[in-house]
Amino acid sequence: xVDSVPRPRLAQRLQGLGTSIFVEMTQLAQRTGAINLxxxxxxxxxxxxxxxLAARAxxxxxxxxxxxxxxxxxxxxxxxxxxxxxxxxLDPDTQVQATVGATEALAAAFLGLCEPGDAVVAFExxxxxxxxxxxxxxxxxxxxxxxxxxxxxxxxxxxxxVSGGAQGDASGGVPGGGAPARLLxxxxxxxxxxxxxxxxxxxxxxxxxxxxxxxxxCDEVYEHxxxxxxxxxxxxxxxxxxxxxxxxxxxxxxxxxxxxxxxxSGPAELVDAIAAAKQFLTFSGHGPLQHAVxxxxxxxxxxxxxxxxxxxxxxxxxxxxxxxxxxxxxxxxGTYFVTVDVRxxxxxxxxxxxxxxxxxxxxxxxxxxxxxxxxSAGRSLVRFAFxxxxxxxxxxxxxxxxxxx
Numbered sequence: 001x002v003d004s005v006p007r008p009r010l011a012q013r014l015q016g017l018g019t020s021i022f023v024e025m026t027q028l029a030q031r032t033g034a035i036n037l038x039x040x041x042x043x044x045x046x047x048x049x050x051x052x053l054a055a056r057a058x059x060x061x062x063x064x065x066x067x068x069x070x071x072x073x074x075x076x077x078x079x080x081x082x083x084x085x086x087x088x089x090l091d092p093d094t095q096v097q098a099t100v101g102a103t104e105a106l107a108a109a110f111l112g113l114c115e116p117g118d119a120v121v122a123f124e125x126x127x128x129x130x131x132x133x134x135x136x137x138x139x140x141x142x143x144x145x146x147x148x149x150x151x152x153x154x155x156x157x158x159x160x161x162v163s164g165g166a167q168g169d170a171s172g173g174v175p176g177g178g179a180p181a182r183l184l185x186x187x188x189x190x191x192x193x194x195x196x197x198x199x200x201x202x203x204x205x206x207x208x209x210x211x212x213x214x215x216x217x218c219d220e221v222y223e224h225x226x227x228x229x230x231x232x233x234x235x236x237x238x239x240x241x242x243x244x245x246x247x248x249x250x251x252x253x254x255x256x257x258x259x260x261x262x263x264x265s266g267p268a269e270l271v272d273a274i275a276a277a278k279q280f281l282t283f284s285g286h287g288p289l290q291h292a293v294x295x296x297x298x299x300x301x302x303x304x305x306x307x308x309x310x311x312x313x314x315x316x317x318x319x320x321x322x323x324x325x326x327x328x329x330x331x332x333x334g335t336y337f338v339t340v341d342v343r344x345x346x347x348x349x350x351x352x353x354x355x356x357x358x359x360x361x362x363x364x365x366x367x368x369x370x371x372x373x374x375x376s377a378g379r380s381l382v383r384f385a386f387x388x389x390x391x392x393x394x395x396x397x398x399x400x401x402x403x404x405x
Contacts, residue, residue: 013135013136013138014132014135014136017128017131017132017135020128021128021366021367021370022038022039022128022366025038025039025354025364025365025366026038026039026364028355028358028364029358029364032358032359032362032364033362034357034358034361034362034363034364035362035363035364035392035395035396035399036364037318037363037364037365037384037385037386037388037396038354038364038365038366038383038384038385039366039385040191040252040257040335040336040337040385040387041257041258041385041387042255042257042336042387042388043387043388043389043392044255044389045255045256046254046255046256046296047254047296049295050254050256050292050293050295050296051292053291053292053295054259054288054289054291054292057287057288057289057291057292058288062287063287063288064287065283065284066098066284066285066286066287066290067284068275068278068279068283068284069093069096069097069098069275070096070097070098070099070263070284070290071098071287071290071291071294072092073290073291073294074098074261074263074290074291074293074294074297075092075093075096075097075098075263076092076294077293077294077295077297077298078090078092078096078098078248078263078265078297079091079092079095079096079265080297080298081248081297081298082246082265084301085223085301086233086235086236087236088233088235088236088241088246088265090265091268094268094271094272095265095266095267095268095271096263096264096265096271097263097264097265097271097274097275097278098261098262098263098284098290099262099263099264099278099282100260100261100262100281100282100285100286101249101251101260101261101262102219102221102247102248102249102251102262103129103260103262104260104262104278104281104282105247105249105262105263105264105274105278106129106130106133106185106217106219106247107129107133107136107277107281108264108274108275108277108278108281109133109217109245109247109264109273109274109277110133110134110136110137110139110183110217111133111136111137111277112273112274112275112276112277112278113182113183113215113217113245113270113273113274114134114137114138114139114182114183115138115182116137116138116139117138117139117140118137118138118139118140118181118182118183119139119140119141119142119161119164119179119180119181119182119183120134120139120140120141120142120181120182120183120184120185121142121144121158121161121162121181121183121184121185121214122134122141122142122143122144122184122185123143123144123145123146123153123185123186123187123190124143124144124145124146124371124372124373124374124377125146125192125193125368125371125372125377125378125381126143126185126187126371127187127191127192127219127371128370128371130185139182139183141373142161142181143161143372143373143374144157144158144161145157145372145374145377146190146193146195147377148193148330148339148341148378148381149328149330149331149341150330150331151190151193151195151330151331152201153201155204158204158205158208159208161181162180162181162184162208162209162212162214163180163181163212164178164179164180164181165178180212181212181214182214182215183214183215183216183217184205184208184209184214184215184216184217185216185217185218185219186205186216186217186218186219186234187218187219187220188202188218188220188222188231188232188234189222189223189225189226189231189333189334189335190222190334190335191222191335191336191337192335192337192339192366192368192371192383193330193332193337193339194330194331194332194333194334194335194337194338194339195331195332195333195334196226196228196229196230196231196333196334197232198229199230199232202232202234202237203237205234206234206237206238206239206240209234209239209240209243210238210239210240210243213243214243215243215244215245215270216234216235216240216243216244216245217244217245217247218233218234218235218244218245218246218247219247220233220246220247220248221247221248221249221251221252221253221262222252222334222335222336223248223253224252224253224304224307224308225252225307225308225311225334225335225336226308226333226334227308227311227312227315227332227333227334228331228333228334229333229334231334233246234246235266241266241267242267243267243270244266244267245264245265245266245270245271245274246264246265246266247262247263247264248262248263248265249261249262249263250262250289250293250296252336253296253304254293254296255307255387256289259286259289259293260285260286261286261289261290261293311336311386311387314386314387314388314390314393315332315338315386317386317390317393317394317397318338318384318386318393318396318397319332319338319386320397321393321394321396321397321398321400321401322338322340322384322397322400324397324401325345325397325400325401325402325403325404326344326345326403326404327340327341327342327344327345327400327403328340328341328343328344330381336385336386336387337383337384337385337386338383338384338386339368339381339382339383339384340381340382340384341380341381341382342380342381342382343380345403345404347380348379348380349379349380350367350368350369350378350379350380350381350382351367351369351370353365353367353382354366354367354382360402360403361399361400361402361403362399363396363399363400365382365383365384366382366383366384367381367382367383368381368382368383369381
C-alpha cells in the first residue's frame with residue numbers, strides 16, 4: 001500500500017540547508033545592479049603570466065583525463081610549497097591529492113574519513129559548505145562559537161565538544177553527546193570573521209586533538225592572506241602532522257577563484273581515504289590549470305607578501321568607509337572579509353539589513369547569522385568583501401554613507 005503522505009524529494013540529511021546565502025545575495029546584486037561586496041571573489045583576474053601558461057597548456061594539450069591524484073608537477077609544487085613555507089615534509093606521490101577546488105577537498109575528506117553518526121567539531125560561524133559536507137557524510141556537527149567582537153572561543157566549550165559533553169556529564173550537553181568527536185575542522189585565517197588563530201589557541205586545539213585522537217581537517221585557503229599575526233598551520237604543532245589534513249587552493253592565493261584548483265595534503269593513510277572518495281566525485285580535472293598553478297606555487301616569497309600587503313590596504317580602505325557610514329567594524333586580521341555589527345546603525349537583523357541594503361544604498365553584503373547553528377549568536381553581524389578595485393570600494397563607501405541618514 002502506498003503511503004498517503006508524500007515523501008519529500010530532498011534527502012533528509014540535506015533538509016534545512018536550503019539555498020546558499022551566496023546564491024541569494026549574488027542574484028540580488030545582479031537583479032538590482034548593486035555593488036557586490038557579498039561574495040568573496042576579486043574583480044580583477046590573477047597574474048597575467050599564469051593566465052598565459054594556462055592558455056598555452058589548453059592549446060598545446062593534452063586535454064584528456066589527468067592522473068586521479070593530479071598532475072605530478074602540481075603535487076610536487078604543493079609538497080615544495082609546504083616545505084618552503086612551513087617546514088612540512090611531504091611525499092608528492094602519496095601525501096598530496098589534487099582536487100577540483102577546496103570545496104571538493106573538504107567534501108572528499110568528510111566522505112572519506114567520517115562514519116555516519118561521527119561527531120565533527122567546527123568553529124562557528126563557519127563557511128556554509130562545512131554543514132552540507134558533514135551532513136552528506138552522515139556526521140553530527142558540534143559547534144564551538146567564536147564570540148564577537150574579538151571572536152575568541154571558550155576553551156571549556158571546546159573541551160565539551162571534543163569529549164562529548166560537559167565535564168562530569170556522561171550524557172553530554174552537545175549534539176551527539178556522550179561519545180568523543182572523531183574529527184575537528186579548523187579554518188584559519190577564518191571565513192567569515194577574518195580571525196587568524198593565535199599560537200596559544202592553536203596549541204590548545206592541538207593538545208585536545210592529540211589527547212582525544214582527533215583527525216583535524218584544516219581549511220587554509222587564505223594562508224597567504226594573514227595581515228595581522230602569522231598563519232601557523234596546525235600540522236606544524238606537536239603530534240599533529242600524523243593526524244592533520246591540510247587543504248589549500250589556488251583560487252584565493254592567485255585571485256583565480258573560477259579555476260577551482262585545490263589540494264589536500266597530510267599523512268598517506270588519510271590522503272588515501274580522501275582519494276578513495278574523490279575518485280567517485282570528479283575523478284580528475286583541470287589539467288592545464290593545474291600546470292599553471294604548479295608554476296605559481298614556485299613564485300618568490302615576495303609575490304605572496306606583496307599581494308597580502310595590497311589586500312591589507314584594501315581592508316583598511318573599506319574599514320574607513322564603513323566607519324564613516326556609522327557602522328561598528330570588528331577586527332579582521334586576514335582573508336578577504338571584514339565584519340560589521342549593524343546595531344551601530346539602529347538595526348538588529350543582519351539578514352533583513354542585507355536584503356534591504358541594495359535598494360537603500362546600492363550595495364550587497366552577506367549576513368553572518370546563516371553561518372551559525374545558533375543564529376542569534378550572529379544575528380546582527382554582516383560580512384563585506386574588500387577584494388575589489390579601489391574605485392569600487394570607494395564608490396561602495398560613498399553609497400553606504402547614506403546609512404547615516
